[in-house]
Amino acid sequence: MDFSKIKNILIGGVILFVVVGFLKDCMCSSSEETETVEVPTEGTITTVKEVEPDAFKIEDETPVSNPDDSRIIAQYMNGNVDTFTLAEARLYEEQAASGNTTSPAGSIFRAASFGLMGYMMGRSMATPPAASAYTNSGAHARSTASATRMRSTATSVTRPRSGFGGGRSTRSFGG
Amino acid sequence: MVVQHVRSVDNRLVPVTHVDEAWLKTAGLRWFGIGDNADYLADAAVRLDQSDLLTMRNAARDAYDMLIKCCEAVVQQNLWNEFNIPASAQRLIKWSLENERHLHVAGRFDFAGGLEGVPIKLLEFNADTYSLLAETVKIQPRLLNMHGQRNQHQWSYQTFDHLVAHFRSILQRYTDREPTLLVTDLGNTEDRLNLSIIEEAAQAAGFKKVTYMPLEKIVFSEGEGVFVEISRDDFIQYDFMYKMVPWDFILFEEPELFDLLDNLIMNDLCVIMNPAFTMLMQSKGILPIMARMFPYDGLVLKASARKNDLAGQPHVCKPLYGRTGDNVQLFKANESVSYYENDGDYGHFPMIYQEMATLNEDSEMYIYQPSVYAIGGQPSGICLRRQDDLVIDDDAEFVAHLT
Numbered sequence: 001m002d003f004s005k006i007k008n009i010l011i012g013g014v015i016l017f018v019v020v021g022f023l024k025d026c027m028c029s030s031s032e033e034t035e036t037v038e039v040p041t042e043g044t045i046t047t048v049k050e051v052e053p054d055a056f057k058i059e060d061e062t063p064v065s066n067p068d069d070s071r072i073i074a075q076y077m078n079g080n081v082d083t084f085t086l087a088e089a090r091l092y093e094e095q096a097a098s099g100n101t102t103s104p105a106g107s108i109f110r111a112a113s114f115g116l117m118g119y120m121m122g123r124s125m126a127t128p129p130a131a132s133a134y135t136n137s138g139a140h141a142r143s144t145a146s147a148t149r150m151r152s153t154a155t156s157v158t159r160p161r162s163g164f165g166g167g168r169s170t171r172s173f174g175g
Numbered sequence: 176m177v178v179q180h181v182r183s184v185d186n187r188l189v190p191v192t193h194v195d196e197a198w199l200k201t202a203g204l205r206w207f208g209i210g211d212n213a214d215y216l217a218d219a220a221v222r223l224d225q226s227d228l229l230t231m232r233n234a235a236r237d238a239y240d241m242l243i244k245c246c247e248a249v250v251q252q253n254l255w256n257e258f259n260i261p262a263s264a265q266r267l268i269k270w271s272l273e274n275e276r277h278l279h280v281a282g283r284f285d286f287a288g289g290l291e292g293v294p295i296k297l298l299e300f301n302a303d304t305y306s307l308l309a310e311t312v313k314i315q316p317r318l319l320n321m322h323g324q325r326n327q328h329q330w331s332y333q334t335f336d337h338l339v340a341h342f343r344s345i346l347q348r349y350t351d352r353e354p355t356l357l358v359t360d361l362g363n364t365e366d367r368l369n370l371s372i373i374e375e376a377a378q379a380a381g382f383k384k385v386t387y388m389p390l391e392k393i394v395f396s397e398g399e400g401v402f403v404e405i406s407r408d409d410f411i412q413y414d415f416m417y418k419m420v421p422w423d424f425i426l427f428e429e430p431e432l433f434d435l436l437d438n439l440i441m442n443d444l445c446v447i448m449n450p451a452f453t454m455l456m457q458s459k460g461i462l463p464i465m466a467r468m469f470p471y472d473g474l475v476l477k478a479s480a481r482k483n484d485l486a487g488q489p490h491v492c493k494p495l496y497g498r499t500g501d502n503v504q505l506f507k508a509n510e511s512v513s514y515y516e517n518d519g520d521y522g523h524f525p526m527i528y529q530e531m532a533t534l535n536e537d538s539e540m541y542i543y544q545p546s547v548y549a550i551g552g553q554p555s556g557i558c559l560r561r562q563d564d565l566v567i568d569d570d571a572e573f574v575a576h577l578t
Contacts, residue, residue, distance in 0.1 A: 039406075090405040120406070164432040165361045165420065166391035171520065172365040173421050174306025175283065175299070175457065175498045 038125045038154040043070035043086070044116040044146070048108055049135055050077045056111035057135045061143045063150075067120055074108045084108065089121050115143055116150065125151050184290055184535045184543055188219040189577055191318050202313055203371065206364050207573075216310075217572040220318060221543065221559055227290060228331055228557070228578065234295045234474055235284050235547035235554035241472065242300060243552075245464045246272050246455045257480065258460040259495060259525065264426050267437045268451045275450035276552070277348065280341055280373075280417070282453065283307060284547045285567075287532035296532045297465075297474050298544070299493075302456035303449050304421045306499075307546065307573065308334070308369040311558040315575040324577055331576065334548050334556030335376060341551040342380030349414075349446060355384040357401060357413035359420065362389050366419040373417050386413070390420055395435040400444045415446045422454035423496040459493050459527040477530040486511075489531040497521035500568030505531070515565050539563065543574070 043064045048056040056074065064070065070086040084105060092109040112118070114133030119125050129147055134140040194216055199205045207215055223231075248254065250269045255261075260268065282302040289295035312335045319327055346354055356377050360366040367387070374385045386403065394402040394410065402410040426433045439445045455461055462478035469475045479485060482492070485506075492504040492513070501519020506512075534542040541561040548556035559574040560567050 087405060087409055090409065091411065122406070163391040163393060164395070164425075164429045165389070172306060172363045173304045173360070173419055173424065173498065174308075174366055174369055175285075175301030175304060 038151070038156055040067060040119050040125065040150045041153050041155055042150060043067035043120065045069075045071045045073065046112045046115055046117045047073045047075065048111045049075045051135065053077065054107050056108050058111060058115045058129075058133050058139060058143070059135045060139055061116045061146060063116075063146055070117065070120055072108060072112045072117060074105070082108075086117075086120055089113070089117060116146055119147075119150060125154055183537055184221060185538050187222045187290065188537060189222055189322070191218060191220045191575065192321055193218065194314055194317055194321070198317065199314075202317075204309060204313055204368065206368060207310060207314065215573055216314065216318075217561060217574045220322070220575040220577045221290075222577045223290075223331070223557070224578070228329070230289055230295055231286070231545060231547050231557055232330065232554045234286060234289070234297070235549055237472075238284055238297045238300065238474055239549055239552050241465060241469055241475070242302075242456050242461060243276075245461050245468060246452055248464060248468060249455055249461075254464060257464065258455060258458050260426070260454075263430075264433060264437075267433075267440060268454060270441065271451035272455075275452065278345065278446065278448050278450040279453060279552055280345075280448050280550065281305065281308070281338065282449070282456070282549045284549060286545050286547065287534045289545050290535045290543070293533050293535055294473055295545075296476050298476070298529075298532060299459065299462070300456050300549075301498075302453040302549075303423075304366075304419050304457070304498075305548075306365060306369060307558050307560075308372045308548075310573045311548065311556050312372050314573070315558060318575045319577065322577070326578070329578065330555060331557040331578065334550060335372065337550040337553070337555040338372070338376035339379045342377045342382065344551070345415075345446075345448075346381050352414040352446065353384075353412075354382045354415075355411075355413045356382045356386070356415040356417060357393065357403065358385065358387050358417045359390045359393055360418070361391075361420060370417070370419050373419075377417070382415070384413075386411075390418070395432065395439065397435055397438050398442065398444070400439060413445070415448070417448045421457065421496075422451055423458065426454070427496075458496055459529075460495050462527055462529055476532055479528050480525065482526075482528050485528040485530060491529045491531055492526045493529060494519075494521035494524040495527060496524050500566045503566055503568075505565060517566060517568055537561075542567065544571075 043066055045062045045064055046058060047060040049059040051057050072084040072089060074082045089109050089112065092106060111133060113121050113123060114130045116129060129140060129143045131140045196205065196208055199208045206212060250272060255265050282300055283305040284300050285298045287296045287298050316327060358370045358374055360370055370387065374387065377385050388403050394404050396402060400412050401416050402412050404410055436447060440447055463480050465475055466478040477485065486509060488508050490506050494502045500517050502522040503517045504513035505515040507514060534544060536542045541563045543559055543561045544567045545557060545559045547554050557576055559576060560571040561574050562571040
């Protein structure tokens with residue numbers, strides 16, 4: 001693994017190491033099993049709006065050419081605005097998958113994941129954006145068209161599916 | 176383990192109200208009170224006096240010191256074959272014993288006896304991975320509060336505070352590391368609940384980022400470190416890792432991972448807890464060594480890798496690496512066929528034979544087994560289990576103690 005750039009961001013007590021490198025030369029996570037997945041080659045700037053206390057819907061999704069430029073802009077009922085990076089959204093998704101969902105921004109990330117941002121957070125690109133996730137039908141229609149284009153430009157990657165201990169008995173190891 | 180039916184603890188039993196499910200749910204511990212665990216929390220607590228506490232504290236302290244000496248003997252006398260540990264793994268364990276003593280965060284001693292004049296004996300030490308932590312740290316205090324015991328400042332109730340202090344000492348030692356901790360297991364609910372206590376203590380101690388991730392999702396990169404993959408090209412590195420996956424499992428079931436961890440530890444790329452030397456302490460293979468080195472110590476039960484050495488007395492047969500009473504067999508003196516046997520997943524390991532110990536019991540034929548946590552190698556916290564059977568296993572009940 002070659003780390004050509006490392007950026008440390010301290011946000012709300014969470015330290016993020018954003019590493020630009022390449023996985024395929026990493027000889028870690030030794031499972032022989034792999035999977036092939038579609039990943040987008042473009043990104044999105046998703047604006048979510050707080051429609052009820054701690055409940056958000058997607059108001060707009062603007063495509064951007066570089067997935068790393070993706071952002072989630074959260075507009076709160078009190079007028080405040082927050083911006084989150086794709087790395088933060090992906091970390092939340094990883095933690096949520098493991099049952100660790102303590103992030104206060106969880107409702108924002110969940111809302112964004114139902115639209116185009118979801119494709120960059122690991123959701124299958126075969127799943128279209130959910131109409132109920134949007135504030136209005138016009139926003140949903142635009143995003144549906146964007147999703148079609150993103151699928152047409154997506155690339156296929158093969159990566160390790162499970163690491164050590166995968167598929168083992170889940171009996172307790174506590175003595 | 177079982178034993179003679181002796182010296183009832185009836186007079187020590189205090190009926191306790193069941194911890195309500197609503198509280199368990201709020202505390203994230205509902206698993207301990209539902210389904211197969213519906214009767215897991217005992218309806219009685221055991222009252223311990225200061226003499227009992229002193230007995231248990233001294234037993235844990237002395238046992239730890241003896242076990243460290245036994246580990247040193249393993250290295251000095253090349254006793255690795257008594258643990259089935261291959262040459263490829265010995266370097267790391269030896270280095271760990273010499274350099275990582277301070278990283279031994281937590282383990283749990285299981286004793287027999289200790290009450291009503293029954294001599295306290297060491298059964299085994301869950302030095303690497305252990306259960307009962309969530310119950311001891313969270314449920315026991317709840318029970319105490321429900322029964323009006325406000326004084327919980329003595330050492331037998333201080334497991335969590337000592338965990339925090341120990342993690343703090345680790346951070347103070349590794350100031351050149353990022354205070355980022357990855358905790359991991361293979362996904363078992365009970366292990367996850369015990370790990371949640373580790374997470375909470377680590378956060379309280381000052382770790383800035385504490386993340387749980389199942390083992391299979393962790394990326395171990397030789398020469399680089401321990402990472403969580405966020406996406407194809409994005410990784411987060413962690414400078415510390417706490418695993419509820421035993422070293423013996425890693426060595427025998429995932430040897431490539433063992434080699435990777437060896438590489439990461441020896442190249443100072445990640446601090447991994449509990450350290451590798453705890454594999455020796457947790458293995459039943461340490462018990463015959465302890466019996467040879469300390470044959471006259473009151474804590475020590477006779478033990479051997481040869482059944483003939485114990486044949487003339489009641490004895491227990493346990494796998495070299497085992498847990499929760501799996502594959503345990505009980506023998507009467509001079510009998511070659513066991514009168515009691517547990518099924519389990521560890522029967523393929525060589526067996527160790529241990530003198531049968533005396534456990535306390537009550538008038539309803541429940542046997543009682545006290546346990547003492549060791550945090551940073553020091554006694555810290557007591558809990559008990561009981562079971563209406565011959566062996567303490569997965570069907571045991573958790574029993575709080577009152578003082």
